[in-house]
Amino acid sequence: MREQLAGIQFAATSSAEQPIARASAQLTAFVGRTLRGPLHQPIVVRSFADFQQHFGGLWQPSPLSYAVEHFFEQGGRQAVIVRVANAAAPVTLSLKCGRETLRLEARAPGTREFLRASVDYDHVESGDEQSFNLVIQRVRSPGSERVEEQETFRALSVDPQSPRFITSVLLESDLMRVRGNVPMARPDRTLMPGTNLPVGYVSSNPDGDDGKPITDYDIIGSAARGTGLFALESVDDLAFVYIPPLARVIDVGVSALLVATRFCRDKRAMLIVDPPSSWESAPEAIRSLKALDFRSDNALLFFPRISAMDRLRGRVEVFGNGGAVAGLLSRSGEAVAAAVTEREPEPMLRSSAKLAKEINSSDRWLLAAMGVNVLQSVRNPDREWPALRTLACGASASSDWSYLAQRRFSLFVINAIERGTRWCAGSPNAASTWMRVSRQISNFLSELRSAGAFASVPADQAFLVICDERINDEADGINILVQFAATHAGAYHSFMLTHRPGGATVRPVMVNRFEATLVVSRELEQEITLRLTPKDDLISVLALN
Structure with missing residues (x-):
């Protein structure tokens, strides 16, 4: 199931005679809470259907799930998702071993990990009382026969001295691992209910926990352990990083934004920042931004938030705009073209999203002076609009880097040379x-x-x-x-x-x-x-x- 990041990473140039590629980074990283999926592992998705398969699709407590939907609706090409959680617990699965029980637990925590296992003794020598075969499956829903992923492990053993000891072998599993001690007796053969046919399955127990709402600390994670934001350390070709709101009504805190900005500086990527939910107007946004005093040439912000259909609630809701912004920028062309063209394309939303608030022309220019860009849902009749800015707003050592196109181009040049050499x-x-x-x-x-x-x-x-x-x-x-x-x-x-x-x-x-x-x-x-x-x-x- 798991995508190999090496498949989308830039291959290092093998010799000086091979020219440096001009391929521009388009990968957007999302870090946040999802319905299911492995924790702290960057997984690439190329469509919302991919996201549903790996992370379970839309989920109301997960603003990230809606942001990924907006990303692909607005023309996003590929994204890398890092799931974080707060006190989530995995489901377990119990296999009878005579009078004892072998307990397995899901690799990924949460209530929506529906797993089942089957044990047989096929091709195991008749005198061998320690070996067995194990099949683990993820199914779409409890009782479903639709298998989403399957792993087969032959000739496992309950003997700790065996090279096929189950605890050691399941370290390679993407689905389950052993919890606690392994009984001395091997698991019983699983039978079809009411028969002696060895084709039955044991389903996981309903004891998982989706955890509490995530916090800034969950987002930041640990550099030493490679968790949270730092799970992206091994990802190449990052263009943008986006942290969706922590919950429907909880914005990302300043501490997480500061760490993410530094991380993006080190990775030579751009951080997409949502406008706070408290910004009700352009003048209020300008006052709040001055008070916040958050400046970075590796960060960008668009105003206002967007309105889009919430397919779970069946009505239009207001969302952070970062996912839509990432999709819009991903389809707006490569960094070279954006930097050398006389005019940037308008930041136009596709019809699936609308502006939560209308911004007049004068406020648009005032916001631009503060480093805040303004989204559009209809074309500007004056054919004049401010160039897209970063949040440097005069604080950068280079005047170029106050402008998004020039900053993206400089990062493109640096990244291309670093990879190509x-x-x-x-x-x-x-x-x-x-x-x-x-x-x-x-x-x-x-x-x-x-x-x-x-x-x-x-x-x-x-x-x-x-x-x-x-x-x-x-x-x-x-x-x-x-x-x-x-x-x-x-x-x-x-x-x-x-x-x-x-x-x-x-x-x-x-x-x-x-x-x-x-x-x-x-x-x-x-x-x-x-x-x-x-x-x-x-x-x-x-x-x-």
């Missing part, structure tokens, strides 16, 4: 590798220049790639300095990429091409002085925290 982590830290890396990245940036990027400067000033002995030594990983022109003339984006066998790190840096002396502020970690040839232009590279 992973091959060098296993190559010698030598001049031959440095030269190949430099050529590969330069070719990639030249292609982007031909597509219309870096148009604010002449071609010979569009980008800079340094990978040589000035920033590399034999003891450390392979360091690559990359700089490319921002949309605003005279501004540049710069970063230092380091590849090591254990992984890669990316640090934003400040590169000054012309100043011979430079005052280093306390916020800067280190200063590296480079001298370019043949012009001998002095470059100071300051690595930021």
Whole structure:
């Protein structure tokens, strides 16, 4: 059942001769409560039908389920879901072992995990009293014969010394594991009720618990254990992360948003933030945002919330807009096109969703000045609308990164180069590798220049790639300095990429091409002085925290 994330992750380039791919990240991550499914495991879904199969579909206590529905209705392509829960408990299943009982429990907690098991002794030697075969099935509903997933385990044993000891073997199961001690006697053969035919099943007990409403702490999780948000650490190609409201009337707290923003910064993704449910008007949104003082060039917010049909309640309800926003942005085109086009597409909702409140044109521009975007359900007759913003709102080191298209483009460039140059982590830290890396990245940036990027400067000033002995030594990983022109003339984006066998790190840096002396502020970690040839232009590279 479980999707393999490796199937959707970007394959690392095998050699420098292979060009860096221009595929833009479109994967949106949702973290929250669902009806069923494994906890803290990122699972990719490509349709709402996929989501129903893995996570049980719409569920009133799960705003995430509605957000995923809105995502695909608005044109979303693929999403990765991380289920979290608060004090949820799994169902159990009891297999008779003579006078004792072998207890199994579901891997995934909740009341909607309908499991059954069958035991037989087929192909087990007649003198072997410890071995048996076990079949575990997930069915659609109690008493249903519609099997959604099945696992078969041959020649299991109740002997702890056996390599087929049931406790050890079921560690590989996606459905069940052993709870408690294993009896000395093997499980009895399961028979069809009222017969001696060995084709019966034992159903799970109705003792699961869906748990309590989740909290910010459940969302945040643990970096050490890889839970909550940090379950996404292994996921590549993330474009957006969205945390739906914790419950119908409970917004995500500031603590979770701050952790999620930092996580998105480290993953080079964008966090989609819902407008609080208390925002009743544009002026109130502006006042509240000033008081909140939440600024980040890795976060974006759209206003207002949306109205959509609640198919469980049979009426129109108001929802957070993050799922719809993620779907809208996913279908709006790749990051390269969004950055180089003269005009972004309007943030138009499809007909399945409407605006919960109407916003007039003047308020639209006032909100944009605060970094808040406004959704549309009908086309703007004036054909003029503010460019989409991030929540940086002047707080970013780069004016470019106050705009969503430019921020997405810069993240695309950084991510593409990081993925496309992973091959060098296993190559010698030598001049031959440095030269190949430099050529590969330069070719990639030249292609982007031909597509219309870096148009604010002449071609010979569009980008800079340094990978040589000035920033590399034999003891450390392979360091690559990359700089490319921002949309605003005279501004540049710069970063230092380091590849090591254990992984890669990316640090934003400040590169000054012309100043011979430079005052280093306390916020800067280190200063590296480079001298370019043949012009001998002095470059100071300051690595930021």
